Amino acid sequence: MADFDFAAYLQEQVSAQFHHRVNLVVRSILPSVALCYMPEHVDLQQLHTSIIIPLQQLDETPSREELNSLLPVGELIDITSVLDCIPLIVKGWVYIATPQAGIAANVANLPKRPLTSPENETTILGPMLAFTESIGTNTALLRNSIPDKNLCSEEYKIGNKRNTTVNLMFMADRVSQDRVELVRQRIKRLRLNDVTGSSEFLHMIQDNDLSVFPQLMLTERIDLASHSLLEGKIIILLDGSPLVIVGPSEFIDFFLSMEDRYLGWGIGTFIRALRMVALIISVFLTPAYVAALTFHYEMIPSSLLVSLIESRSRVPFPPLFETLILEVTMELLREAGARLPTKVGQTMGIVGGIVIGQAAVQAGFTSNILIMLVALAALGSFATPDYLMSSSLRLVRYPMVLFAGIWGSIGIVFVTALVAMHLIRQTSFGRPFFSPVHPIKHSDLAYDEVLLPEPDSLTPNGQKLRKFIRSISIRSLWTGKIDN
Numbered sequence: 001m002a003d004f005d006f007a008a009y010l011q012e013q014v015s016a017q018f019h020h021r022v023n024l025v026v027r028s029i030l031p032s033v034a035l036c037y038m039p040e041h042v043d044l045q046q047l048h049t050s051i052i053i054p055l056q057q058l059d060e061t062p063s064r065e066e067l068n069s070l071l072p073v074g075e076l077i078d079i080t081s082v083l084d085c086i087p088l089i090v091k092g093w094v095y096i097a098t099p100q101a102g103i104a105a106n107v108a109n110l111p112k113r114p115l116t117s118p119e120n121e122t123t124i125l126g127p128m129l130a131f132t133e134s135i136g137t138n139t140a141l142l143r144n145s146i147p148d149k150n151l152c153s154e155e156y157k158i159g160n161k162r163n164t165t166v167n168l169m170f171m172a173d174r175v176s177q178d179r180v181e182l183v184r185q186r187i188k189r190l191r192l193n194d195v196t197g198s199s200e201f202l203h204m205i206q207d208n209d210l211s212v213f214p215q216l217m218l219t220e221r222i223d224l225a226s227h228s229l230l231e232g233k234i235i236i237l238l239d240g241s242p243l244v245i246v247g248p249s250e251f252i253d254f255f256l257s258m259e260d261r262y263l264g265w266g267i268g269t270f271i272r273a274l275r276m277v278a279l280i281i282s283v284f285l286t287p288a289y290v291a292a293l294t295f296h297y298e299m300i301p302s303s304l305l306v307s308l309i310e311s312r313s314r315v316p317f318p319p320l321f322e323t324l325i326l327e328v329t330m331e332l333l334r335e336a337g338a339r340l341p342t343k344v345g346q347t348m349g350i351v352g353g354i355v356i357g358q359a360a361v362q363a364g365f366t367s368n369i370l371i372m373l374v375a376l377a378a379l380g381s382f383a384t385p386d387y388l389m390s391s392s393l394r395l396v397r398y399p400m401v402l403f404a405g406i407w408g409s410i411g412i413v414f415v416t417a418l419v420a421m422h423l424i425r426q427t428s429f430g431r432p433f434f435s436p437v438h439p440i441k442h443s444d445l446a447y448d449e450v451l452l453p454e455p456d457s458l459t460p461n462g463q464k465l466r467k468f469i470r471s472i473s474i475r476s477l478w479t480g481k482i483d484n
Contacts, residue, residue, distance in 0.1 A: 007034040010097050013082045014089070024089075027052075032061045034097050036085070041092035043109035046073075051094060051105055064101035071096075075106035087163050112137070113242075120387065121221050125262035130220045135165055135239035142169060142235070145226040150174070156187050159194040165239040166201075174232035179248065179429050183234055198241040199388075205236075206247075207427045212395055214388040215428040216247040217254065224258045234429065248428035250435050254389035255279065275383050282380030282393055286323050287404035287412050289373050293319040295408030307369070314364035320405030322366050326374045327401065329356060331394070334378070 007028035014036050015024055027035045033055060037047070050072050055062075058070075068076055077093075079085045079102035085095040092108025115137075117123075118130040131138045139153060154168040166187055170180055186205045195201045198218060206215040219225055220243050225235050228246045236245040255275045260268030292299055293308065300308065315322060333352050353375075360366045377397065384390040396419060403411030426433035 006032050006097075006099065010034045010036055014085070014095070017082065017086050029055045030058060030061060032099055033058070036089065036095040036097060037107075038089060038092070041090070041110060042094060042107045043092075046107045046109075047094060050107065051096065055096070061098050061100070064103060067096060067101070067103045071103075071105055073105040073107065077104045078102070079104050118220050121219065121224075121257075121385065123221070123259055123262075126221070126258055127223050129222050131222065131225075131237075131242045131244060133240050133242050135167055135237050138237050138244065139167055139169070141222050142226060142229070145222055146171075146229060151229065154184070156191070158187065158191045160192055162194045162196075164195060167237040167239075169229065169235040169237065171229050171232065174230065175234060176232075179431070180234065182430055183236070183247075187236075195238070196240075198236070198238045198243040198245055201236070201238055201241075202245050205245075207429065207433075211422065211426060213251075213392045213423065213426065213433075214254075214386075215249060215426055215433055216245050217249045217386060218243045218388065219246055220244075221258060227258065248431035249433075250428065250431075251423060251433055252436075254386040255384060257385045275385075278380040278383035279393070280380075282377050282383075283397055283400065284412065285373055285377045285380070286327065286370075286397065287400040289370065290319045290323050290401055291404040291408040291412055294405055308367070311367035311369045315367055316364065317366075318405070319370075320401070322370060323374070323401050323405075324398075326360075326366055326370060327398065329360075330374055330378050 007026050011024065011026035014026070015022065018024065023038060023040065025035075025037055025039050029035060029052065035047075035051065035055075054070050054072070062070065064078060077088065079088075079095060079097075085093075085102065085104055088104045089095055092110050093104045093106050096103050096105060112134045113132050115129055115132060117128040121130075129141065131141065143151060143153075148171070150171050150173045152170055152172050156166045156168065158164050158166055168180075168183060168187065183205070190201075190204055193204065195204070202214065202216050202218060203209050208215065225244050225246060229235055233249075234247055236247075238245075256272060260271055262268075263271065293312075297305065312319075317325070330353075333356070336352070357371045361368045361371065381390050381394050381397075384393065396415075400412060400415045403415050405411075407414065423434045424432075424438045432439060
C-alpha cells in the first residue's frame with residue numbers, strides 16, 4: 001500500500017475520459033493529494049498562490065471540509081466522482097483529489113476578447129461598448145447598467161456535448177411571470193440540444209420557427225439590451241456568443257434604433273419615418289416596375305414612357321426575367337462582399353457593381369432605369385437596422401416580383417395580403433407580433449404611440465406639444481409605455 005502512486009492513478013483515471021489524448025497535468029502535493037488541470041486553461045499565478053502553497057503546508061491528508069476552509073478561492077465545488085470533474089477541468093478549474101474526497105477550484109484564465117465598440121450596430125452618440133463572448137462579462141455589463149435589485153438572473157445548462165450556459169435575465173417588477181415561465185419551459189425543452197450561438201438558439205425558442213420573419217431580436221449593444229429590460233422584456237444570453245436575444249419583440253421594433261433616442265425626438269421621428277419609406281421602396285419598387293411594364297402601361301406618364309421604351313429597346317428579356325436577373329446579381333454581389341475579407345469585399349462590391357451594371361446595359365441585357373431601381377431597393381433593405389429582418393424583406397421581394405409579372409398589380413396585392421395575414425398570425429413569446437396594428441392598441445390601454453416623444457425627456461413646452469399631438473390621435477413608433 002505504501003508503494004501506491006495516487007497521482008499516477010488519478011492521471012490514468014482522468015486521461016481515460018479524454019481517450020488519453022489531452023494536455024493534462026497531474027501534480028502530486030502530498031502522497032495522497034494530487035492536482036489535476038489543463039495548463040493552458042488556468043491562471044498559473046493564482047494556482048500557485050491560492051492552491052499549491054496552502055496545500056504544501058499540510059502534514060496529512062485533509063478532509064473535504066478542511067479543503068473548503070483552507071483554500072482562498074472564490075468558487076469551490078465538491079466532487080464525488082471523476083466524471084463530475086471532467087467538464088470543470090475543460091473550463092479551467094483545478095481538481096484537487098484525495099482518496100476520500102475531491103474538490104474543484106475555479107482558477108480559470110480562458111482566452112477572451114476585450115471589450116470593444118459594436119461592429120454591426122454602429123453608433124455615433126451612444127455608448128461605445130458591445131457584448132463579448134464571455135457570459136460572465138455580459139451579465140456584469142447588464143448589472144452595471146441597471147444596478148437594481150429587481151434585475152433577476154437564472155442560469156441553465158443545455159447540450160449533450162457543449163454543455164452551454166444560458167442566462168435568462170428580466171426585471172421582476174416589470175415582466176409578466178407567465179411569459180417568464182413560458183421562456184423557462186422552452187429553454188428546458190432544449191436541454192439536450194447542442195447550439196453554437198445565439199442566432200441558432202433564437203430559431204429554436206421563437207414561437208414559429210418555420211416563418212421567414214424573426215420574432216425575436218438579436219443585439220450586440222448594451223444600451224439596447226438594458227433599455228429592453230426596463231421595458232419589461234426578457235434577455236437571453238449564451239456563453240460563447242456576443243449577441244443577446246431580446247423578446248418579446250414586435251414587428252415595428254426591428255425598424256427602430258437606440259440612436260434615434262440620442263438624436264432627440266424630432267430628428268429621431270424623421271429618421272424612423274424615413275425607414276418606413278425605405279421599407280416600402282425595398283419591397284414594392286421593383287415589383288411595381290414589373291407590373292407597370294407588363295400590364296399597366298397606361299399608369300406611366302407619357303414623358304417617362306418614352307424614356308422607358310428607349311431604355312428597353314435593346315433588351316431581349318421581358319421585364320420579369322430582366323428584374324429577376326438583376327435581383328439575383330445584386331444578391332450575389334452582397335454575399336460575395338460579405339464573405340470576402342473586409343478591404344477586398346468593399347472593393348469588390350463597389351467595383352463589381354459598377355462594372356457589371358455598365359457592361360449589362362451596353363450588352364443589352366438590362367435597362368439603365370431598372371439598374372437604378374434595383375439599387376434603390378437594395379438601399380431600402382439596408383436601411384433596416386436588424387440584419388435578420390433585412391434578409392427576410394429581401395426574400396419576400398422575389399415572390400412579389402414573380403406574381404407581379406404574372407398578375408400585375410393584383411399579384412402585388414395578393415402577396416402583400418398573404419404576408420400581412422402571416423404577420424398578423426405570428427406571436428413573440430405569446431405576445432402579438434404585429435401589434436399595435438393588430439390588435440389595435442387604444443390610447444387608454446397602452447401608449448405605443450409614434451410621433452410622440454417620451455415625457456421624461458421633455459421640457460414644459462415639449463409636454464404641451466405632446467398633449468397637442470395626442471389630441472389629434474396621431475400614433476407613434478416610440479416604444480415603451482408612455483405615462484400621462
